[in-house]
Amino acid sequence: MTNDACGHASVSAESAERPRRIGCPGCNQPLPLRLSQEGERAALWECDACQTRVAGMFVPELATHLAHRVRLGQVHFDAHHSPPIPPVFGELVSRWIRRHDTRGNGPERRRDDRYAVHLEAVVVGLNDQWVPQGRPARALVVDLSRGGLGMVVRSPIKTPLVAVQIEGRTGALQLLGSITWSDHVGSGMHHVGARFVHRLGRGI
Numbered sequence: 001m002t003n004d005a006c007g008h009a010s011v012s013a014e015s016a017e018r019p020r021r022i023g024c025p026g027c028n029q030p031l032p033l034r035l036s037q038e039g040e041r042a043a044l045w046e047c048d049a050c051q052t053r054v055a056g057m058f059v060p061e062l063a064t065h066l067a068h069r070v071r072l073g074q075v076h077f078d079a080h081h082s083p084p085i086p087p088v089f090g091e092l093v094s095r096w097i098r099r100h101d102t103r104g105n106g107p108e109r110r111r112d113d114r115y116a117v118h119l120e121a122v123v124v125g126l127n128d129q130w131v132p133q134g135r136p137a138r139a140l141v142v143d144l145s146r147g148g149l150g151m152v153v154r155s156p157i158k159t160p161l162v163a164v165q166i167e168g169r170t171g172a173l174q175l176l177g178s179i180t181w182s183d184h185v186g187s188g189m190h191h192v193g194a195r196f197v198h199r200l201g202r203g204i
Protein backbone atom coordinates (compact mmCIF):
# COMPACT_ATOMS: atom_id res chain seq x y z
CA MET A 1 0.00 0.00 0.00
CA THR A 2 2.79 2.36 0.90
CA ASN A 3 4.42 1.71 -2.46
CA ASP A 4 1.17 2.34 -4.31
CA ALA A 5 0.64 5.56 -2.41
CA CYS A 6 4.17 6.72 -3.17
CA GLY A 7 3.83 5.85 -6.83
CA HIS A 8 0.53 7.66 -7.06
CA ALA A 9 1.92 10.74 -5.32
CA SER A 10 4.91 10.94 -7.65
CA VAL A 11 2.74 10.65 -10.79
CA SER A 12 0.46 13.44 -9.52
CA ALA A 13 3.42 15.70 -8.80
CA GLU A 14 4.77 15.13 -12.29
CA SER A 15 1.51 15.97 -14.03
CA ALA A 16 1.02 19.03 -11.83
CA GLU A 17 4.43 20.34 -12.92
CA ARG A 18 3.95 19.72 -16.62
CA PRO A 19 3.35 23.11 -18.25
CA ARG A 20 0.09 23.59 -20.08
CA ARG A 21 0.16 23.51 -23.87
CA ILE A 22 -1.44 26.38 -25.75
CA GLY A 23 -3.65 26.08 -28.81
CA CYS A 24 -4.49 29.03 -31.02
CA PRO A 25 -7.28 31.10 -29.42
CA GLY A 26 -8.37 32.16 -32.92
CA CYS A 27 -8.54 28.92 -34.91
CA ASN A 28 -7.96 26.27 -32.23
CA GLN A 29 -5.13 24.52 -34.04
CA PRO A 30 -2.43 23.02 -31.80
CA LEU A 31 0.65 25.24 -31.50
CA PRO A 32 4.16 24.32 -30.31
CA LEU A 33 3.69 26.61 -27.30
CA ARG A 34 3.06 26.30 -23.59
CA LEU A 35 2.13 28.72 -20.83
CA SER A 36 5.07 30.41 -19.14
CA GLN A 37 5.87 29.46 -15.56
CA GLU A 38 7.05 31.63 -12.71
CA GLY A 39 10.32 33.36 -13.60
CA GLU A 40 9.99 32.70 -17.33
CA ARG A 41 9.56 35.49 -19.85
CA ALA A 42 7.14 34.49 -22.57
CA ALA A 43 7.72 35.57 -26.16
CA LEU A 44 4.96 36.91 -28.41
CA TRP A 45 4.01 34.60 -31.25
CA GLU A 46 1.56 34.73 -34.13
CA CYS A 47 -0.53 31.87 -35.47
CA ASP A 48 0.54 31.32 -39.07
CA ALA A 49 -3.00 30.36 -40.12
CA CYS A 50 -5.08 33.18 -38.60
CA GLN A 51 -2.47 35.72 -37.33
CA THR A 52 -3.88 35.64 -33.79
CA ARG A 53 -1.24 36.76 -31.28
CA VAL A 54 -0.31 34.39 -28.47
CA ALA A 55 2.14 34.87 -25.59
CA GLY A 56 3.94 31.67 -24.65
CA MET A 57 7.07 29.59 -24.39
CA PHE A 58 8.17 27.49 -27.35
CA VAL A 59 8.27 23.72 -26.80
CA PRO A 60 11.39 22.61 -28.74
CA GLU A 61 10.31 18.94 -28.74
CA LEU A 62 7.30 19.91 -30.86
CA ALA A 63 9.29 21.96 -33.36
CA THR A 64 9.70 19.27 -36.01
CA HIS A 65 5.96 18.90 -36.48
CA LEU A 66 4.59 22.28 -35.44
CA ALA A 67 7.21 25.02 -36.02
CA HIS A 68 5.49 25.97 -39.29
CA ARG A 69 2.32 26.90 -37.36
CA VAL A 70 3.80 29.89 -35.53
CA ARG A 71 5.96 32.90 -36.22
CA LEU A 72 7.68 35.16 -33.74
CA GLY A 73 5.70 38.38 -33.26
CA GLN A 74 6.88 41.45 -35.16
CA VAL A 75 7.60 43.22 -31.88
CA HIS A 76 10.72 41.02 -31.63
CA PHE A 77 12.04 42.28 -34.99
CA ASP A 78 11.67 46.02 -34.51
CA ALA A 79 15.19 47.12 -35.48
CA HIS A 80 14.51 50.78 -36.28
CA HIS A 81 17.29 51.78 -33.82
CA SER A 82 19.84 49.65 -35.71
CA PRO A 83 21.47 51.19 -38.81
CA PRO A 84 21.51 49.03 -41.97
CA ILE A 85 24.74 47.24 -42.92
CA PRO A 86 26.48 49.18 -45.72
CA PRO A 87 26.40 47.04 -48.91
CA VAL A 88 30.20 47.35 -49.20
CA PHE A 89 30.55 44.81 -46.38
CA GLY A 90 28.39 42.37 -48.30
CA GLU A 91 30.71 42.74 -51.31
CA LEU A 92 33.78 42.34 -49.15
CA VAL A 93 32.52 39.15 -47.54
CA SER A 94 31.31 37.73 -50.87
CA ARG A 95 34.80 38.21 -52.32
CA TRP A 96 36.31 36.58 -49.26
CA ILE A 97 33.95 33.60 -49.60
CA ARG A 98 34.89 33.13 -53.26
CA ARG A 99 38.60 33.09 -52.42
CA HIS A 100 37.97 30.80 -49.47
CA ASP A 101 35.96 28.31 -51.56
CA THR A 102 38.57 28.32 -54.33
CA ARG A 103 41.29 27.42 -51.87
CA GLY A 104 39.19 24.50 -50.73
CA ASN A 105 39.48 25.21 -47.02
CA GLY A 106 36.72 24.62 -44.53
CA PRO A 107 34.81 21.49 -45.61
CA GLU A 108 32.21 22.33 -42.92
CA ARG A 109 31.29 25.50 -44.75
CA ARG A 110 31.19 23.85 -48.16
CA ARG A 111 28.93 20.92 -47.36
CA ASP A 112 26.05 22.37 -49.39
CA ASP A 113 26.13 24.53 -52.49
CA ARG A 114 26.08 28.14 -51.47
CA TYR A 115 24.58 31.03 -53.35
CA ALA A 116 25.79 34.58 -52.97
CA VAL A 117 22.89 36.88 -52.10
CA HIS A 118 22.38 40.35 -50.68
CA LEU A 119 19.25 40.28 -48.58
CA GLU A 120 18.41 42.72 -45.83
CA ALA A 121 17.30 40.95 -42.70
CA VAL A 122 16.71 41.45 -39.00
CA VAL A 123 18.28 39.08 -36.53
CA VAL A 124 17.36 38.47 -32.90
CA GLY A 125 19.32 36.23 -30.54
CA LEU A 126 17.45 33.44 -28.77
CA ASN A 127 18.48 31.38 -25.76
CA ASP A 128 18.20 27.59 -25.86
CA GLN A 129 14.56 27.90 -24.79
CA TRP A 130 13.86 29.99 -27.92
CA VAL A 131 13.29 33.15 -25.84
CA PRO A 132 14.45 36.38 -27.56
CA GLN A 133 17.46 37.98 -25.86
CA GLY A 134 18.57 41.58 -26.18
CA ARG A 135 17.62 43.94 -28.99
CA PRO A 136 17.14 42.88 -32.60
CA ALA A 137 19.72 44.10 -35.12
CA ARG A 138 19.84 44.59 -38.84
CA ALA A 139 21.86 42.08 -40.83
CA LEU A 140 22.87 41.54 -44.42
CA VAL A 141 22.49 37.92 -45.55
CA VAL A 142 25.36 37.27 -47.97
CA ASP A 143 25.12 33.59 -48.69
CA LEU A 144 22.42 30.96 -48.55
CA SER A 145 22.51 27.20 -48.86
CA ARG A 146 20.02 24.46 -48.16
CA GLY A 147 21.57 24.00 -44.73
CA GLY A 148 22.26 27.51 -43.52
CA LEU A 149 23.20 31.09 -44.19
CA GLY A 150 25.99 33.57 -43.70
CA MET A 151 25.32 37.16 -42.71
CA VAL A 152 27.11 40.36 -41.81
CA VAL A 153 26.19 41.96 -38.46
CA ARG A 154 27.62 44.82 -36.40
CA SER A 155 28.11 42.93 -33.15
CA PRO A 156 29.12 39.36 -32.47
CA ILE A 157 26.12 37.18 -31.60
CA LYS A 158 26.38 35.76 -28.11
CA THR A 159 23.33 33.50 -28.06
CA PRO A 160 23.33 29.86 -29.23
CA LEU A 161 20.32 30.41 -31.51
CA VAL A 162 19.05 33.21 -33.73
CA ALA A 163 15.81 34.01 -35.50
CA VAL A 164 16.51 35.68 -38.86
CA GLN A 165 13.68 37.48 -40.60
CA ILE A 166 14.28 38.11 -44.30
CA GLU A 167 11.94 40.57 -45.97
CA GLY A 168 10.50 39.54 -49.30
CA ARG A 169 8.21 41.29 -51.74
CA THR A 170 5.12 39.49 -50.42
CA GLY A 171 6.02 39.02 -46.79
CA ALA A 172 8.74 37.90 -44.43
CA LEU A 173 10.52 34.60 -44.01
CA GLN A 174 11.58 33.58 -40.51
CA LEU A 175 14.39 31.09 -40.06
CA LEU A 176 15.66 29.70 -36.80
CA GLY A 177 19.35 28.81 -36.84
CA SER A 178 22.14 27.80 -34.52
CA ILE A 179 25.33 29.86 -34.69
CA THR A 180 28.19 27.80 -36.09
CA TRP A 181 31.00 30.31 -36.53
CA SER A 182 31.78 34.02 -36.40
CA ASP A 183 34.63 36.01 -37.97
CA HIS A 184 35.52 39.63 -37.42
CA VAL A 185 35.78 41.17 -40.89
CA GLY A 186 37.02 44.63 -39.89
CA SER A 187 35.38 47.97 -39.07
CA GLY A 188 33.44 46.30 -36.26
CA MET A 189 31.58 44.04 -38.68
CA HIS A 190 31.22 40.30 -38.18
CA HIS A 191 30.51 37.54 -40.67
CA VAL A 192 28.39 34.99 -38.85
CA GLY A 193 27.30 31.55 -40.01
CA ALA A 194 24.11 29.84 -38.87
CA ARG A 195 22.87 26.33 -39.54
CA PHE A 196 19.13 26.11 -40.11
CA VAL A 197 17.22 24.40 -37.35
CA HIS A 198 13.64 25.20 -38.35
CA ARG A 199 11.61 27.54 -40.43
CA LEU A 200 8.97 29.42 -38.47
CA GLY A 201 5.63 29.76 -40.22
CA ARG A 202 5.08 28.69 -43.79
CA GLY A 203 7.12 31.58 -45.13
CA ILE A 204 6.65 33.38 -48.42
Ligand SMILES: [Zn+2]
Binds near residue numbers: 026047048049
Ligand atom coordinates in the same frame (compact mmCIF):
# COMPACT_ATOMS: atom_id res chain seq x y z
ZN1 LIG B 1 -4.89 30.47 -35.49
